Amino acid sequence: MTVRRLLCAALLACVCAIPAACAAPSATPNPSSQPAASSGNAVPRNQAQADLELLKRTYPDVVASVSPDGLTLRDGTRLPYDDGRSKTPEQALDDADLQDMLAQPYPLAPVTAEPGPGVHPGRVRVTAFFKAAYGHTPEEVKASLVSVRFLGATVQFNSRNGAAKALEAVNADLERLLAANPELRRFVLPVSGTFAWRQIAGTQRLSMHSFGAAIDLNAKVNTYWQWYKGNDPLGLRKAFPAEVVEVFERHGFVWGGKWAEFDIMHFEYRPEMIAKAGAPR
Numbered sequence: 001m002t003v004r005r006l007l008c009a010a011l012l013a014c015v016c017a018i019p020a021a022c023a024a025p026s027a028t029p030n031p032s033s034q035p036a037a038s039s040g041n042a043v044p045r046n047q048a049q050a051d052l053e054l055l056k057r058t059y060p061d062v063v064a065s066v067s068p069d070g071l072t073l074r075d076g077t078r079l080p081y082d083d084g085r086s087k088t089p090e091q092a093l094d095d096a097d098l099q100d101m102l103a104q105p106y107p108l109a110p111v112t113a114e115p116g117p118g119v120h121p122g123r124v125r126v127t128a129f130f131k132a133a134y135g136h137t138p139e140e141v142k143a144s145l146v147s148v149r150f151l152g153a154t155v156q157f158n159s160r161n162g163a164a165k166a167l168e169a170v171n172a173d174l175e176r177l178l179a180a181n182p183e184l185r186r187f188v189l190p191v192s193g194t195f196a197w198r199q200i201a202g203t204q205r206l207s208m209h210s211f212g213a214a215i216d217l218n219a220k221v222n223t224y225w226q227w228y229k230g231n232d233p234l235g236l237r238k239a240f241p242a243e244v245v246e247v248f249e250r251h252g253f254v255w256g257g258k259w260a261e262f263d264i265m266h267f268e269y270r271p272e273m274i275a276k277a278g279a280p281r
Protein backbone atom coordinates (compact mmCIF):
# COMPACT_ATOMS: atom_id res chain seq x y z
CA MET A 1 0.00 0.00 0.00
CA THR A 2 1.43 3.35 -0.97
CA VAL A 3 1.74 6.24 1.44
CA ARG A 4 -1.06 7.92 -0.43
CA ARG A 5 -3.29 4.90 -0.08
CA LEU A 6 -2.43 4.64 3.58
CA LEU A 7 -3.43 8.24 4.02
CA CYS A 8 -6.66 7.58 2.22
CA ALA A 9 -7.32 4.62 4.45
CA ALA A 10 -6.61 6.72 7.49
CA LEU A 11 -8.94 9.43 6.28
CA LEU A 12 -11.63 6.92 5.55
CA ALA A 13 -11.17 5.52 9.01
CA CYS A 14 -12.07 8.92 10.33
CA VAL A 15 -15.05 9.30 8.11
CA CYS A 16 -17.38 7.88 10.65
CA ALA A 17 -16.06 10.11 13.36
CA ILE A 18 -16.03 12.97 10.98
CA PRO A 19 -18.48 13.14 8.24
CA ALA A 20 -20.50 10.61 6.54
CA ALA A 21 -20.79 7.38 8.27
CA CYS A 22 -22.48 8.25 11.41
CA ALA A 23 -25.21 10.28 9.95
CA ALA A 24 -24.65 9.12 6.55
CA PRO A 25 -25.78 10.62 3.35
CA SER A 26 -27.70 8.38 1.49
CA ALA A 27 -28.47 6.14 -1.24
CA THR A 28 -30.44 3.72 0.68
CA PRO A 29 -31.30 0.82 -1.54
CA ASN A 30 -34.84 0.35 -2.73
CA PRO A 31 -36.37 3.62 -1.72
CA SER A 32 -39.67 2.61 -3.24
CA SER A 33 -39.98 -0.31 -0.85
CA GLN A 34 -39.05 1.62 2.24
CA PRO A 35 -41.58 1.82 4.99
CA ALA A 36 -42.94 5.24 5.70
CA ALA A 37 -41.17 6.75 8.69
CA SER A 38 -43.93 9.17 9.32
CA SER A 39 -47.44 8.67 8.12
CA GLY A 40 -48.58 12.21 8.46
CA ASN A 41 -51.59 10.80 10.24
CA ALA A 42 -52.36 11.92 13.74
CA VAL A 43 -50.37 10.05 16.34
CA PRO A 44 -52.43 8.77 19.27
CA ARG A 45 -52.30 11.35 22.01
CA ASN A 46 -51.16 8.84 24.61
CA GLN A 47 -48.22 7.80 22.41
CA ALA A 48 -47.24 11.43 21.88
CA GLN A 49 -47.48 12.15 25.58
CA ALA A 50 -45.46 9.03 26.46
CA ASP A 51 -42.71 9.94 23.98
CA LEU A 52 -42.53 13.55 25.17
CA GLU A 53 -42.38 12.50 28.82
CA LEU A 54 -39.68 9.98 27.89
CA LEU A 55 -37.57 12.77 26.40
CA LYS A 56 -38.04 14.89 29.49
CA ARG A 57 -37.03 11.97 31.69
CA THR A 58 -33.93 11.03 29.68
CA TYR A 59 -32.82 14.64 29.00
CA PRO A 60 -33.82 16.47 32.19
CA ASP A 61 -31.29 19.24 31.62
CA VAL A 62 -32.57 19.87 28.10
CA VAL A 63 -36.35 19.76 28.29
CA ALA A 64 -37.93 22.66 30.15
CA SER A 65 -41.56 21.66 29.73
CA VAL A 66 -43.88 19.27 27.94
CA SER A 67 -47.12 20.33 26.29
CA PRO A 68 -49.65 18.12 24.52
CA ASP A 69 -48.10 18.83 21.11
CA GLY A 70 -44.41 19.27 21.79
CA LEU A 71 -41.50 20.37 23.91
CA THR A 72 -40.02 23.63 25.06
CA LEU A 73 -36.29 23.28 25.58
CA ARG A 74 -34.23 25.21 28.09
CA ASP A 75 -32.54 27.14 25.30
CA GLY A 76 -35.97 28.44 24.29
CA THR A 77 -36.40 26.18 21.27
CA ARG A 78 -39.95 24.98 20.73
CA LEU A 79 -40.20 21.60 19.01
CA PRO A 80 -43.42 20.05 17.71
CA TYR A 81 -43.95 16.37 18.35
CA ASP A 82 -45.48 15.74 14.95
CA ASP A 83 -45.22 18.16 12.05
CA GLY A 84 -48.01 16.29 10.26
CA ARG A 85 -45.97 15.69 7.13
CA SER A 86 -45.74 12.31 5.44
CA LYS A 87 -42.10 11.25 4.89
CA THR A 88 -40.08 8.36 3.56
CA PRO A 89 -37.29 7.18 5.88
CA GLU A 90 -34.82 9.21 3.84
CA GLN A 91 -36.93 12.35 4.12
CA ALA A 92 -37.26 11.75 7.85
CA LEU A 93 -33.46 11.77 8.14
CA ASP A 94 -33.29 15.24 6.61
CA ASP A 95 -36.34 16.78 8.23
CA ALA A 96 -37.18 14.87 11.38
CA ASP A 97 -39.70 15.74 14.02
CA LEU A 98 -39.68 14.17 17.48
CA GLN A 99 -42.20 11.56 16.43
CA ASP A 100 -39.93 10.47 13.56
CA MET A 101 -36.96 10.31 15.92
CA LEU A 102 -38.71 7.86 18.22
CA ALA A 103 -40.83 6.03 15.66
CA GLN A 104 -38.65 3.00 14.99
CA PRO A 105 -38.11 0.72 18.00
CA TYR A 106 -34.49 -0.02 18.79
CA PRO A 107 -34.02 -3.79 19.28
CA LEU A 108 -32.04 -4.76 22.37
CA ALA A 109 -31.68 -8.38 21.27
CA PRO A 110 -28.59 -9.45 19.30
CA VAL A 111 -28.90 -9.21 15.53
CA THR A 112 -30.23 -12.37 13.91
CA ALA A 113 -31.58 -11.00 10.62
CA GLU A 114 -30.98 -8.14 8.24
CA PRO A 115 -32.98 -5.02 9.12
CA GLY A 116 -35.46 -4.11 6.41
CA PRO A 117 -34.69 -1.21 4.06
CA GLY A 118 -35.01 2.09 5.86
CA VAL A 119 -34.93 0.48 9.30
CA HIS A 120 -32.36 2.42 11.30
CA PRO A 121 -33.57 3.18 14.83
CA GLY A 122 -31.49 5.97 16.29
CA ARG A 123 -30.26 7.31 12.95
CA VAL A 124 -33.12 9.79 12.78
CA ARG A 125 -32.29 12.84 14.87
CA VAL A 126 -33.81 16.26 15.49
CA THR A 127 -30.69 18.39 15.26
CA ALA A 128 -32.14 21.29 17.25
CA PHE A 129 -32.77 18.94 20.14
CA PHE A 130 -29.16 17.74 20.24
CA LYS A 131 -27.81 21.25 19.81
CA ALA A 132 -29.76 22.22 22.92
CA ALA A 133 -28.46 19.10 24.66
CA TYR A 134 -24.77 19.35 23.82
CA GLY A 135 -23.97 22.70 22.24
CA HIS A 136 -25.11 24.88 19.35
CA THR A 137 -21.63 25.51 17.91
CA PRO A 138 -18.29 23.68 17.82
CA GLU A 139 -17.00 26.11 20.43
CA GLU A 140 -19.92 25.45 22.75
CA VAL A 141 -19.50 21.70 22.37
CA LYS A 142 -15.75 21.91 22.94
CA ALA A 143 -16.35 23.83 26.15
CA SER A 144 -18.36 20.87 27.43
CA LEU A 145 -15.89 18.13 26.45
CA VAL A 146 -14.06 16.29 29.20
CA SER A 147 -11.37 13.62 29.11
CA VAL A 148 -12.61 10.09 29.67
CA ARG A 149 -10.33 7.10 30.18
CA PHE A 150 -11.30 4.40 27.74
CA LEU A 151 -9.39 1.12 27.87
CA GLY A 152 -6.03 2.75 28.36
CA ALA A 153 -6.68 5.63 25.97
CA THR A 154 -8.02 9.09 26.71
CA VAL A 155 -10.93 10.34 24.64
CA GLN A 156 -12.95 13.55 24.63
CA PHE A 157 -16.67 13.22 25.38
CA ASN A 158 -19.46 15.63 26.22
CA SER A 159 -20.04 16.09 29.94
CA ARG A 160 -23.61 17.30 29.43
CA ASN A 161 -26.68 15.16 29.83
CA GLY A 162 -24.70 12.34 31.45
CA ALA A 163 -22.93 11.33 28.21
CA ALA A 164 -19.36 11.26 29.58
CA LYS A 165 -20.52 9.50 32.75
CA ALA A 166 -22.22 6.88 30.60
CA LEU A 167 -19.00 6.30 28.65
CA GLU A 168 -17.09 5.94 31.93
CA ALA A 169 -19.57 3.26 32.97
CA VAL A 170 -19.12 1.52 29.60
CA ASN A 171 -15.36 1.62 30.13
CA ALA A 172 -15.60 -0.01 33.57
CA ASP A 173 -17.70 -2.86 32.19
CA LEU A 174 -15.56 -3.27 29.07
CA GLU A 175 -12.37 -3.46 31.14
CA ARG A 176 -13.83 -6.46 32.93
CA LEU A 177 -15.17 -8.02 29.75
CA LEU A 178 -11.91 -7.68 27.83
CA ALA A 179 -9.81 -8.90 30.78
CA ALA A 180 -11.83 -12.10 30.70
CA ASN A 181 -12.04 -12.24 26.89
CA PRO A 182 -8.87 -10.71 25.43
CA GLU A 183 -9.77 -12.02 21.97
CA LEU A 184 -12.45 -9.31 21.82
CA ARG A 185 -9.93 -6.46 22.07
CA ARG A 186 -9.38 -6.24 18.34
CA PHE A 187 -13.01 -5.28 17.80
CA VAL A 188 -12.78 -2.44 20.29
CA LEU A 189 -9.29 -0.97 20.02
CA PRO A 190 -7.95 1.34 18.92
CA VAL A 191 -10.61 4.01 19.28
CA SER A 192 -11.05 5.72 15.91
CA GLY A 193 -12.73 8.93 17.05
CA THR A 194 -15.22 10.68 19.26
CA PHE A 195 -15.71 14.44 18.77
CA ALA A 196 -15.60 15.90 15.28
CA TRP A 197 -17.92 18.76 14.27
CA ARG A 198 -18.78 18.58 10.63
CA GLN A 199 -21.76 18.76 8.38
CA ILE A 200 -22.14 15.79 6.14
CA ALA A 201 -21.38 16.67 2.55
CA GLY A 202 -24.52 17.42 0.62
CA THR A 203 -26.73 17.48 3.68
CA GLN A 204 -27.53 19.76 6.58
CA ARG A 205 -27.17 16.93 9.04
CA LEU A 206 -24.71 16.72 11.88
CA SER A 207 -23.68 13.34 13.24
CA MET A 208 -23.60 12.70 16.97
CA HIS A 209 -19.82 13.00 16.69
CA SER A 210 -20.41 16.73 16.24
CA PHE A 211 -21.76 16.79 19.77
CA GLY A 212 -19.04 14.65 21.35
CA ALA A 213 -21.61 11.99 22.15
CA ALA A 214 -20.51 9.17 19.83
CA ILE A 215 -17.50 6.87 19.65
CA ASP A 216 -16.03 4.78 16.83
CA LEU A 217 -14.19 1.56 17.60
CA ASN A 218 -11.38 0.26 15.38
CA ALA A 219 -12.43 1.49 11.96
CA LYS A 220 -9.92 -0.86 10.32
CA VAL A 221 -11.86 -3.89 11.48
CA ASN A 222 -15.38 -2.53 11.82
CA THR A 223 -16.68 -1.24 8.55
CA TYR A 224 -19.39 1.02 7.24
CA TRP A 225 -22.03 0.20 4.66
CA GLN A 226 -20.76 2.58 2.00
CA TRP A 227 -17.26 1.09 2.16
CA TYR A 228 -18.30 -2.53 2.28
CA LYS A 229 -17.54 -4.56 -0.82
CA GLY A 230 -18.67 -7.96 0.44
CA ASN A 231 -22.01 -9.69 0.15
CA ASP A 232 -22.64 -10.84 3.70
CA PRO A 233 -23.69 -7.85 5.78
CA LEU A 234 -25.52 -10.09 8.24
CA GLY A 235 -22.31 -12.04 8.82
CA LEU A 236 -20.58 -8.72 9.45
CA ARG A 237 -23.15 -7.69 12.04
CA LYS A 238 -22.98 -11.07 13.76
CA ALA A 239 -19.17 -11.09 13.78
CA PHE A 240 -19.07 -8.05 16.06
CA PRO A 241 -19.22 -9.31 19.64
CA ALA A 242 -22.74 -9.07 21.03
CA GLU A 243 -21.25 -8.82 24.54
CA VAL A 244 -19.64 -5.49 23.62
CA VAL A 245 -22.89 -4.20 22.14
CA GLU A 246 -24.76 -5.25 25.27
CA VAL A 247 -22.36 -3.29 27.49
CA PHE A 248 -22.92 -0.09 25.50
CA GLU A 249 -26.67 -0.56 25.40
CA ARG A 250 -26.77 -1.14 29.16
CA HIS A 251 -25.46 2.39 29.57
CA GLY A 252 -27.69 4.14 27.04
CA PHE A 253 -25.80 3.80 23.73
CA VAL A 254 -27.23 2.55 20.45
CA TRP A 255 -25.14 0.60 17.96
CA GLY A 256 -24.91 1.43 14.23
CA GLY A 257 -24.64 -2.28 13.52
CA LYS A 258 -28.41 -2.50 13.97
CA TRP A 259 -29.13 -0.05 11.15
CA ALA A 260 -29.96 -1.09 7.59
CA GLU A 261 -27.14 1.26 6.53
CA PHE A 262 -24.80 -0.42 8.99
CA ASP A 263 -22.01 1.39 10.79
CA ILE A 264 -20.31 -1.36 12.74
CA MET A 265 -17.73 0.84 14.46
CA HIS A 266 -20.25 3.37 15.74
CA PHE A 267 -21.94 3.79 19.12
CA GLU A 268 -23.82 6.92 20.16
CA TYR A 269 -25.37 7.99 23.44
CA ARG A 270 -29.15 7.85 22.95
CA PRO A 271 -30.71 7.12 26.31
CA GLU A 272 -34.20 7.84 24.99
CA MET A 273 -33.93 5.03 22.42
CA ILE A 274 -32.70 2.54 25.02
CA ALA A 275 -35.32 3.66 27.56
CA LYS A 276 -38.07 3.22 24.99
CA ALA A 277 -36.70 -0.21 24.06
CA GLY A 278 -36.96 -1.40 27.64
CA ALA A 279 -35.03 -1.24 30.86
CA PRO A 280 -31.27 -1.37 30.34
CA ARG A 281 -29.96 -4.83 31.04
Ligand SMILES: [Zn+2]
Residues within 6 Å of the ligand: 016, 017, 021, 022, 209, 214, 215, 216, 263, 265, 266, 267
Ligand atom coordinates in the same frame (compact mmCIF):
# COMPACT_ATOMS: atom_id res chain seq x y z
ZN1 LIG B 1 -19.26 7.00 14.26
